[in-house]
Amino acid sequence: MVLFDCLLLNLMAYAVIISTSFYFYLRYRYTFWQRQGCPVPLEPNIIYGHTKEVTKMKTWVGEHYASIYFNTNGYKFVGFYQFQKPKLMLRDLNIIKDVFTKEFSTFPNRGIVFDDKLEPLTGNLLTLEGHKWKVLRNKLTPAFTIGKIKNMIDLIDGRAQEMVRILEAPAVIDEQVEFKELLARFSTDVISIVAFGFETNSLANPDAEFRKVGRMLFSTSIESIIRNALNALAPSLIGLLKVRSIKKEYADFFYNVVNDTVRYREENNIQRNDFLDLLMKIKRGQNLSSEEESKLVLNENDEKEDFKFTMDVLAAQCFVWFIGGYETSSITLTFTFFELAQNPEVQTRAQDEIDSVLIKHNGKLTYEILQEMTYLDMIVSEALRKYPPVPNLTRKAVKPYKLPNSDFTLNKGLQVVIPVYAIHNDPEYWPEPEKFIPERFTEEEKHNRPQYAYLPFGAGPRLCIGMRFGMMQVKVALFRILSTYNISLSKNMKLPIKLNPKTIPANPEGGMFLHVTKRKN
Ligand code: HEM
Numbered sequence: 001m002v003l004f005d006c007l008l009l010n011l012m013a014y015a016v017i018i019s020t021s022f023y024f025y026l027r028y029r030y031t032f033w034q035r036q037g038c039p040v041p042l043e044p045n046i047i048y049g050h051t052k053e054v055t056k057m058k059t060w061v062g063e064h065y066a067s068i069y070f071n072t073n074g075y076k077f078v079g080f081y082q083f084q085k086p087k088l089m090l091r092d093l094n095i096i097k098d099v100f101t102k103e104f105s106t107f108p109n110r111g112i113v114f115d116d117k118l119e120p121l122t123g124n125l126l127t128l129e130g131h132k133w134k135v136l137r138n139k140l141t142p143a144f145t146i147g148k149i150k151n152m153i154d155l156i157d158g159r160a161q162e163m164v165r166i167l168e169a170p171a172v173i174d175e176q177v178e179f180k181e182l183l184a185r186f187s188t189d190v191i192s193i194v195a196f197g198f199e200t201n202s203l204a205n206p207d208a209e210f211r212k213v214g215r216m217l218f219s220t221s222i223e224s225i226i227r228n229a230l231n232a233l234a235p236s237l238i239g240l241l242k243v244r245s246i247k248k249e250y251a252d253f254f255y256n257v258v259n260d261t262v263r264y265r266e267e268n269n270i271q272r273n274d275f276l277d278l279l280m281k282i283k284r285g286q287n288l289s290s291e292e293e294s295k296l297v298l299n300e301n302d303e304k305e306d307f308k309f310t311m312d313v314l315a316a317q318c319f320v321w322f323i324g325g326y327e328t329s330s331i332t333l334t335f336t337f338f339e340l341a342q343n344p345e346v347q348t349r350a351q352d353e354i355d356s357v358l359i360k361h362n363g364k365l366t367y368e369i370l371q372e373m374t375y376l377d378m379i380v381s382e383a384l385r386k387y388p389p390v391p392n393l394t395r396k397a398v399k400p401y402k403l404p405n406s407d408f409t410l411n412k413g414l415q416v417v418i419p420v421y422a423i424h425n426d427p428e429y430w431p432e433p434e435k436f437i438p439e440r441f442t443e444e445e446k447h448n449r450p451q452y453a454y455l456p457f458g459a460g461p462r463l464c465i466g467m468r469f470g471m472m473q474v475k476v477a478l479f480r481i482l483s484t485y486n487i488s489l490s491k492n493m494k495l496p497i498k499l500n501p502k503t504i505p506a507n508p509e510g511g512m513f514l515h516v517t518k519r520k521n
Pocket residue numbers: 125126127137320321322324325326328329332389390393394455456457458459460461462463464465466467469470471474
């Protein structure tokens with residue numbers, strides 16, 4: 001009995017020593033920024049650092065980072081912790097500008113952790129770094145020129161008109177429509193037909209396989225929470241434990257569809273002049289020429305790895321169309337319709353502009369005609385301001401960076417966060433930011449505002465490659481729906497809307513329920 005008591009006492013003593021040491025170890029880790037001479041105005045939580053609300057899925061990440069941004073007024077940059085991982089939030093627009101542009105060679109990457117050996121689809125333009133990214137960006141840019149995308153407008157218009165037809169029945173019986181889902185199906189169909197030349201039929205069939213992939217990609221799961229925690233605490237464990245970011249069955253489905261389509265086109269000598277065609281041409285070139293390699297050197301320290309454009313690389317770039325273009329465009333549309341429903345005078349002005357263009361051009365829609373619609377552009381810009389689909393941007397330092405007008409130097413390997421949602425809702429740049437005011441985007445207003453106060457597509461060499469295409473897709477859908485219907489809020493929509501804490505992009509929690517009524521001709 002005495003022996004047992006001794007053993008128990010010993011065990012308890014060990015437990016106390018271990019937990020106390022661990023506690024002090026964690027506390028020490030939270031002094032990182034202090035030791036570096038960087039301000040950390042908010043007290044971190046011992047487990048979660050400054051991201052407790054996000055990890056527990058209580059607050060949407062954009063709003064949570066905004067709470068850090070707005071509670072640290074007076075600082076140009078502040079340190080914070082994602083778990084114990086130190087990150088630097090930039091608050092000053094001049095520093096932000098430098099990070100995106102002048103200091104691009106210091107900040108060429110986002111710092112997204114990925115493992116393209118385990119998950120080939122993750123080695124894409126969004127995640128890739130250094131030389132590989134630069135090679136691909138140069139190779140893929142021709143797919144997004146005005147000349148290329150203007151030819152895609154008819155395909156997009158076809159899907160927009162299908163959406164108009166789908167809305168006929170609910171318009172007749174005055175039934176509410178969940179717009180977020182409808183627009184996600186529209187985006188899925190547009191991307192698949194435009195990028196890969198195949199019909200996914202998500203508009204006709206909400207359970208189409210591609211729509212399921214999209215739904216899975218942008219929802220939070222236990223796996224994604226574990227991944228985020230590991231990413232902050234011990235990134236090397238992600239590979240070791242083989243924690244995936246995409247469910248294997250969906251990744252396999254996507255990969256096989258691309259692989260089969262490539263094989264079919266190769267065997268039957270089919271050319272469609274779309275994104276997949278461009279990728280197939282690059283793949284046929286196999287190793288990139290040495291001439292291209294030398295032209296594409298990022299900086300003198302950049303390693304020129306042997307970069308083969310394999311089937312895996314090809315599929316990953318197709319995948320980036322999906323992750324880059326699908327959710328962002330449908331979110332932009334969802335919030336634009338939401339604001340139009342709440343601001344009938346803005347809706348009427350947009351319809352007047354659309355009607356006059358329809359009369360002038362006999363109902364035909366072209367890229368050039370879209371450019372004529374300046375008010376529509378202002379509406380979409382304001383929706384992107386209020387609800388930027390990508391709420392925070394990141395860049396990772398590949399060398400030390402001394403922050404201007406300070407004694408503080410950021411170490412190599414650390415990540416900076418640019419809190420786009422917070423900046424877009426900062427009254428210093430946007431008076432009464434909660435109001436939807438398209439007139440903020442007249443040429444004069446744009447000219448009078450600091451350029452880097454508006455970042456829905458990011459900035460610098462890593463600016464969104466699909467910006468023009470995304471804007472075109474959004475405008476075509478608005479054009480067709482507003483020319484046929486009036487939009488109003490369903491009484492089931494609770495205001496103010498809550499943004500979904502379970503997704504990274506801005507999303508209305510519970511959906512977006514709107515009514516459509518046919519306009520009188
Ligand atoms: C309204 C629609 C869209 C919005 C709001 C949007 C927003 C963004 C943002 C904020 C970034 C990060 C930029 C940065 O870090 O500076 C980005 C990157 C990217 N976007 Fe988009 N995007 C949209 C549509 C699209 C479309 C249609 C595609 C189709 C391909 C696309 C593909 C990409 C890719 C590949 C990147 C990574 C670029 C690189 O690192 O070189 N996006 N997008």
